[in-house]
Amino acid sequence: MKNKAINIMTNALKQPFTRREISSAYIYIGLLYSELKMYKEASDNFHKGMTIVEREEFRYSPNFNKIIKVFIKNGDLEKAAYWLDNLNSRKLYDKKFKKLGHLNSYVKKG
Template sequence: MGIFSLFRREIKYEDFVKKANKYDNWFQRNKAIQIMNMAVNQPFTNREISSGFIYLGILYSKIKDYGMASDCYNKAFELVVKENFNYHPNFKKAIETFIKSGDQDRAEYWLDNLLQRQIYDKKYKKLNDFKSKINNV
């Protein structure tokens, strides 16, 4: 171990998010996307990587690339599909994006999956409104 490794700062997931947020706030979304793409390729926990894909989904939705956003949301949920995790309002954005991108199968699959999570978090009931939206598409 060299002397410089003593001063080497570990890069944390939060560091990527802060930097991406800064660019997103400055309306430089492509730069924010680039940073978050680097983040999801780091050796972080599945939850952190999943969170990174959720953020990427949000960023792609902001630039109206719903296909890429849908793919990111799908990857995020796949990473933690077998884990319990609490409801977050961004899950509504994910389901909306699946619908906007015309990805009916993903919308139905993930909506069902998320609604089953009401067993441990009642806030998932907030997604019930999407049942009628999906059935009317």
């Protein structure tokens, strides 16, 4: 069922959605790949989704914790460090981003 959902979401991305909707779709696809333990595909989709909205303000989601952990599992330590830094900088407007602080040591250790 997850593979079917991935196909449906990938095809849906051909529609004219907003930037935030497209970003959310890529992140959702990444989460599905992550559940299938396909970490490279998950990492690629997370990076695409995050890049679309990286300069926009958005609220904290527990999925950010999962995203950083997938980057680490996949060996994408540069992406993990980049996105963790980006997300940590958002504490200024949403204190919930502090919940990601424990991941700093994992990114530095590798």
